[in-house]
Amino acid sequence: MKKKKNKIMPFTFKIDFTNRTLSNPDSHIIRKLSSMKGQYLDQSIYNGMLKKEDTVLYEVYEKLAPEIEGELIQGLSIVHPGKVGREYFMTKGHFHSVLETAELYFCLKGQGYMIMETPEGDWSAEELVPYTALYVPGRWAHRSINVGSEDLLMLFVYPAHAGHNYVTIETKGFRKLIVEENSNPKLIDNPRWKGKNEFKTSQ
Ligand code: S6P
Numbered sequence: 001m002k003k004k005k006n007k008i009m010p011f012t013f014k015i016d017f018t019n020r021t022l023s024n025p026d027s028h029i030i031r032k033l034s035s036m037k038g039q040y041l042d043q044s045i046y047n048g049m050l051k052k053e054d055t056v057l058y059e060v061y062e063k064l065a066p067e068i069e070g071e072l073i074q075g076l077s078i079v080h081p082g083k084v085g086r087e088y089f090m091t092k093g094h095f096h097s098v099l100e101t102a103e104l105y106f107c108l109k110g111q112g113y114m115i116m117e118t119p120e121g122d123w124s125a126e127e128l129v130p131y132t133a134l135y136v137p138g139r140w141a142h143r144s145i146n147v148g149s150e151d152l153l154m155l156f157v158y159p160a161h162a163g164h165n166y167v168t169i170e171t172k173g174f175r176k177l178i179v180e181e182n183s184n185p186k187l188i189d190n191p192r193w194k195g196k197n198e199f200k201t202s203q
């Protein structure tokens with residue numbers, strides 16, 4: 001759960017690599033397989049896995065700030081290794097509600113990709129390995145994907161007033177997917193992605 005911050009003082013925080021956490025996080029979000037309904041291509045494998053266990057796919061620890069222009073929210077995202085059929089464990093993915101807000105990611109550990117796209121139809125897939133910084137400009141929806149065999153750890157920083165718009169991706173998915181082929185990640189078109197983008201503004 002997030003607890004809103006109204007006042008803030010300068011602070012430092014440490015990343016605990018062993019326990020995969022931050023010092024004194026303000027929030028800890030845990031996302032499980034059940035929150036990814038409709039996002040994985042192979043629905044029967046997805047349903048079968050879900051029947052057995054609602055596996056934790058990823059976790060997010062945040063250091064919060066007042067949700068106003070000028071402040072920043074930062075934190076640690078941990079995408080666990082695993083697959084649903086040929087697709088890897090990944091985040092839900094979102095646009096920022098304030099569309100023109102950017103985000104910075106810094107890969108600390110593991111191996112992954114960030115899949116990104118704009119409402120206008122541009123897309124990009126960037127590889128993430130340790131010590132890679134990734135700039136996600138405003139307007140770009142983003143989803144991180146763990147293509148390795150260990151946790152994918154990333155530090156992120158984004159404007160505190162950005163907010164999250166999940167509904168567009170929940171409804172339409174991303175245009176591009178990353179699947180495993182011959183033990184390697186491969187970028188493919190999402191066969192279920194149809195028609196023109198219909199960017200939804202409601203949450
Ligand atoms: C927030 C930032 C990350 C994600 C995290 C989980 O703007 O992009 O902290 O929240 O990677 O992804 P998602 O799509 O479930 O929020």
Ligand code: ZN
Binds near residue numbers: 096142
């Ligand atoms: Zn974001």
